[in-house]
Ligand SMILES: Cc1cc2nc3c(=O)[nH]c(=O)nc-3n(C[C@H](O)[C@H](O)[C@H](O)COP(=O)(O)OP(=O)(O)OC[C@H]3O[C@@H](n4cnc5c(N)ncnc54)[C@H](O)[C@@H]3O)c2cc1C
């Protein structure tokens with residue numbers, strides 16, 4: 001029997017959806033006789049037990065800890081659980097909190113390690129993990145020679161959450177005494193300064209770095225108005241201050257929740273951008289690079305220059 | 318006082334590219350190399366901290382990269398933007414290193430340089446591991462914070478105040494003990510361009526070379542034996558589901574207009 005250890009994530013008292021996706025990944029990787037054990041670290045971890053009682057979960061470990069993520073305490077808790085339970089496989093989210101401590105686990109334990117994994121399977125008894133390379137243009141298969149256990153940071157929005165139905169065992173892991181070298185002060189929400197609500201827009205025209213220069217922004221504002229779309233952008237456009245941050249779509253920006261038609265112009269389709277829009281039912285991408293990964297989520301693709309397309313498009317409205 | 322900035326030369330695929338005969342990487346002839354976008358921001362942050370200090374002359378900004386000779390071009394870019402020194406570590410044994418093995422090398426450089434702060438990028442634009450900076454902190458046993466998009470730090474200070482950028486536009490402010498390792502996020506500042514004059518001057522500046530022995534490391538610490546994973550094969554993803562709209566520009570735009578009008582119920 002071997003253990004698959006899953007580390008669930010919560011933020012400000014809410015279970016992050018990726019936690020259940022990790023349990024879905026555990027389901028697909030579980031072999032005869034394996035046990036799936038999920039750990040949750042929170043001020044009142046038992047509050048999450050019901051949500052975590054999904055198909056295939058054998059045990060929930062509650063760790064009573066700080067309210068919010070702190071790299072030192074998370075590392076020492078997860079490290080402690082790994083030492084005690086000796087899991088063959090550890091699944092964590094490839095999330096901002098994980099960025100803060102997971103690679104350190106891989107340094108301190110003799111485990112195999114891969115981040116941003118979107119596929120994993122056993123091939124001839126050995127674990128093989130797949131991630132993207134060269135801006136997601138190729139798939140990279142990794143294996144872990146000479147490692148008895150493996151730590152995988154799993155990409156969000158890939159695995160399906162299992163059905164809620166199990167009655168797992170409950171246990172408690174005592175928070176080790178840790179000297180946190182960081183002190184959390186406060187959360188700050190950026191949304192106060194929003195000039196538009198991207199989450200309620202049904203038709204979004206997004207411009208990416210392909211527009212090249214700030215001077216080109218106004219013509220796309222006009223184009224969006226003309227075709228009846230809300231103007232959105234990818235991160236570099238907001239970072240450069242060409243459009244307000246509230247128009248940024250993606251992991252650290254807004255999710256195009258209500259969107260039904262998404263027109264992406266000059267956006268490469270980085271995974272963090274896709275996080276905010278890949279669910280949209282009709283995505284149209286315009287990009288000069290036929291290999292751009294945005295085409296892998298688009299329903300319609302136009303390989304071509306966005307300025308030329310925009311120029312012609314205007315004539316129809 | 319010193320800020321060490323770890324910079325990576327990343328590779329993007331050329332329009333046509335070939336997978337290498339052994340199937341484990343892209344043929345190097347088809348790679349276009351550049352400084353990792355994130356590292357532009359972390360170098361800029363270090364420069365700003367230096368320039369804001371009372372005596373900027375007392376603060377050294379040092380760029381370090383682990384990689385073969387081609388990496389000098391990226392290090393020269395850092396020198397042109399104002400880095401005081403540039404270091405490059407290489408040994409053929411380092412080839413095939415994963416982020417953990419690279420971090421072991423960067424930690425050894427950090428021990429040797431003894432900076433007050435180490436900056437890395439959140440991730441690299443080619444392989445997006447988002448692991449090297451924090452793994453380096455683990456080897457050093459230094460405090461660390463990932464995805465920093467605001468930093469308030471005076472060189473030599475015992476703590477820094479910073480903001481981590483979380484998902485969905487949420488920020489978390491925290492105070493961190495120093496020396497520390499920070500992974501710097503896009504947008505924390507606006508990186509400068511190097512002037513023609515400084516590019517010329519940088520061309521003449523030396524790049525210090527370090528070997529594994531200089532860092533008290535052996536071949537087994539790096540490469541496949543020092544790594545936590547190994548590339549088994551690379552392959553092209555199945556073609557996406559996009560239905561390509563073909564034709565000349567006018568035809569393509571007409572079809573796009575139809576899609577928009579269908580959506581708006583105007584057909
Ligand atoms: C923690 C974290 C959070 C992040 N959050 C977000 C987020 O919320 N949102 C986000 O967008 N990014 C986010 N990013 C950044 C992300 O990784 C990418 O850097 C970013 O999405 C790239 O934006 P882009 O596609 O506009 O630019 P690029 O990747 O530079 O792509 C530009 C594209 O334009 C095309 N192009 C160029 N010229 C033309 C032309 N004339 N006509 C047509 N096409 C053209 C090019 O072929 C290319 O595909 C985040 C990163 C991290 C690490």
Ligand SMILES: Nc1ncnc2c1ncn2[C@@H]1O[C@H](COP(=O)(O)O)[C@@H](O)[C@H]1O
Pocket residue numbers: 322323324325326353355356381382383384416419423436437438439440441442444445446447448449450
């Ligand atoms: N070969 C390298 N040399 C120097 N720094 C590196 C190297 N590889 C990664 N880094 C640092 O780690 C950051 C994140 O890269 P990664 O973890 O590889 O996605 C980069 O922005 C660099 O700061």
